Amino acid sequence: MQGKVNANEIKELKDFIGKHFIYTYDNGWEYEWYCKNDHTCCYRIHGGMVKGRWVTDQEINLFKIADGIFKITWTEPTGTDVALDFMPAQGKINGVIFFPKWVHEHPEITVCYQNKHLDRMYEAREKYETYPKYLVPEFATITYIGDAGADNDDVINETPYDGMTDDIRNGKFYDENYHHVSRRQA
Template structure:
């Protein structure tokens, strides 16, 4: 597992695994899987326990060392993240539909296995007004997982997982999951 120190171009950013904590205390884990796909786990906040793989996203370099990622989830949630890894910061805006804000428990699952439920809920419940969460975050971990590494986000989050990752107890030197 190697730490990336300098980010300039998109190639420096892709394949990086991050853990960050928003100023409101919500903790997220996020992986730039490739130039059009992201994986993530949510460890704290309104939808803690949710995890997603192979989310299609738009990933661009805004300027040297600054990257913008945007996507829309099957829930109808829109996300915009501005990563500034050289500064150890990011700014995110999450646009939760009204139904997710009122029924977050529906989304706390491995989304990929429940797309139909997300789409049904999006139709069944109210979408507006959106619950908008704009927050700065501090990056607490950056690891060079390499692109298209399906072991990075491969199981549900558990209590203490992010501490295990930061302590080097979750991945081996080749960024493969250590079997427990």
């Protein structure tokens, strides 16, 4: 059930897969991230220079570092590289985002549902400079963990809006089966 996750019980990959997180980096950027399965994630960005961006079915590398500590890495079509270390029991994430120069200089190009605009990402990646990369190494505080289950397409399913993360934390976004409330069939 949503929001009823005991973070201390997330020790193995099988425990981590299907979990949905909201977290805020120390720099104030708020992100939402869902471990859809052992090879893909989905996410929405609610604050920071690419606020409003969202992605589904991003290919990832997922590893258990130690009991309750997980590393996820991926490279986006933008050329952005991401490395995240999740420590749910500590309520922390350590992340490094390696933004290409063009994303740092033109973040507005990436603020969309990326899956429907891959050509735009590839075009910008070729048109603009990649280096030097803009590094964002930060710790984040986890403010929500939900158990959405694996392969749930209702978790990250629409453009982020102001107040969405509060709606999720307050139980207004998903029903008891972790389906988006507005998409629930009567």
